[in-house]
Amino acid sequence: MNRYQFRSLWTLPVAAGEVFDVVTDPGTYPLWWPDIHGVGRIDDDTAEVICRSVLPYALTFRLHRAEQDFDRGRMLVGMTGDLEGFCRSTLVAGRRSVRLEIIQEVVVNKRLLQLLAPVARPVFRANHAAMMWRGQRGLRRFLRR
Numbered sequence: 360m361n362r363y364q365f366r367s368l369w370t371l372p373v374a375a376g377e378v379f380d381v382v383t384d385p386g387t388y389p390l391w392w393p394d395i396h397g398v399g400r401i402d403d404d405t406a407e408v409i410c411r412s413v414l415p416y417a418l419t420f421r422l423h424r425a426e427q428d429f430d431r432g433r434m435l436v437g438m439t440g441d442l443e444g445f446c447r448s449t450l451v452a453g454r455r456s457v458r459l460e461i462i463q464e465v466v467v468n469k470r471l472l473q474l475l476a477p478v479a480r481p482v483f484r485a486n487h488a489a490m491m492w493r494g495q496r497g498l499r500r501f502l503r504r
Contacts, residue, residue: 362466363484367491378450385406406422407440410490420438441472442466445465447461
């Protein structure tokens with residue numbers, strides 16, 4: 360009940376290199392993603408992220424870079440903290456845009472969310488979808504500058 364899988368597809372009207380540079384740098388996330396409220400750099404490969412979407416709770420977790428391959432358009436980060444699992448992103452360049460596929464598989468460790476999951480799971484999924492939609496919109500605006 361506390362395991363979630365998410366898949367998001369973002370289409371961005373810019374070059375693949377621009378997208379890759381931004382999405383592989385968590386320090387930029389608060390500049391373009393309204394639901395990311397803080398990022399603290401731990402080391403070159405690890406950052407702590409605080410996020411909050413529509414619902415009245417925040418999640419704190421660490422992202423640890425496991426793979427970053429520009430030529431293949433692939434990124435993989437492990438996640439620990441309130442969320443445990445991974446996030447894999449793949450960029451596919453088109454003629455005039457880039458498609459960014461984001462796959463997340465996580466287990467929720469935050470006790471309140473574990474307790475509420477049996478009845479609130481659809482609401483949690485909708486909250487995540489809203490966060491990802493705002494992330495795509497924010498990234499589009501950020502890259503247009």
